[in-house]
Amino acid sequence: MTGKLYGIGVGPGDPDLLTIKAFKILRKAKVVCYPAPDNGESFARSIVADMIAPDVQEIPIVIPMRVERFPARSIYDEAALSLRERLDAGEDVVVLCEGDPFFYGSFMYVFERLAADYETEIVPGISSLMTGPAELKRPLAARNDVLTVIPGPLEDERIEQLLGGCDAAAIIKIGRHFSRIRALLERLQLTDSAGYAERLTLENQRIMPLASAEEGAAPYFSMIFVYKGAETWVQDLPVANAQPIAELSR
């Protein structure tokens, strides 16, 4: 009997945004795997650190941090091999994933290498797509709105086209593209319809109207939410921890 592979979403950062299901699986886990940068601690692991028993075998997938490049195949090839060893030995393996495993999640890289050979269960997680609007206190999309999730690294022309065709947009992976995207939204007269969010639900969370966000770089996982549909939500977007973006390190 081979072991079972779990991909569990651990949410945006607040440990209480784990699901009860993920919590139960994690508490029974004997082998826990997670992505980790080569220059610091794993964010996914830090979210659930208090739920991992001391005798758990931990398998970090160490990813060299390069600006917005996708991890080399060889790193996940190697990680998959060591997970195969555990699974072949009949042990269940729990892979942690920030946010949701299948919404631009890193679990995909493990999944595509192992799911054909082992029983696999994916536990959805709270995504920043839902957390941003909750913190900004403005609905994401309603009724028959079209919602588009737009990766920030795409070219201006493509982003402009996508924004033209939707009622609501979440622009993700902002990072070093912040100034460019902000300028684009300004040109499209969408700045006043946009909210900015970073480090959601963490102590240093920053949310604000895009108009209040200063020029500079933003963290990789920061997002901009745009609403241009028919609904009229009257509240001003809240401002929290609104220090200039430029002062923050990546």
Next chain:
Amino acid sequence: MTGKLYGIGVGPGDPDLLTIKAFKILRKAKVVCYPAPDNGESFARSIVADMIAPDVQEIPIVIPMRVERFPARSIYDEAALSLRERLDAGEDVVVLCEGDPFFYGSFMYVFERLAADYETEIVPGISSLMTGPAELKRPLAARNDVLTVIPGPLEDERIEQLLGGCDAAAIIKIGRHFSRIRALLERLQLTDSAGYAERLTLENQRIMPLASAEEGAAPYFSMIFVYKGAETWVQDLPVANAQPIAELSR
């Protein structure tokens, strides 16, 4: 001191997909409000029924069930008045919402009437947007994919245009539009890239490749997931409870 308004996402159906945060708020709640049809029990309430203490004051918002019409303003106007009474009396009010409160969620109708006057907290929930791919065992979107959420009631021409501009799509609110949308995807040669999902995480969940789904009507909350991006996920989509759609009542 007025009370605090909570909008909490209770997820797609499995009570274990509630977040720990929502669970904690619900266990302390003295007043719980939820939408309910005029011909049956509230789905949102049924998900968390075991977590509601017997002495809790319950305020159902009774919504007449008409096929895919949005609820009349007057119903939410009236509900908002009775919630104001509780909040003005200093009581916290917890409003339950299927899935996520701000992702096409019914909490929006309460929020837009009360959030300007009362402290409000939104607790994000697990959305069907994340649960569908988890159950279908196929990633939703990855890397720099563009993801578009398309309401099924939109016209063919608009849906076709949106599908042309994205890498991944979730078509929501399928309901009586099932046959039309299926025919459209067939014409666009996207049937083989599409998965169908309904009643996610419930006992009578049905997931299958769209090609296996028979003609007919589908439940209102059913969804179709299309992937046409660059990733190659090799697994066939799983089939569960694949009885003909036409045999199921709405």
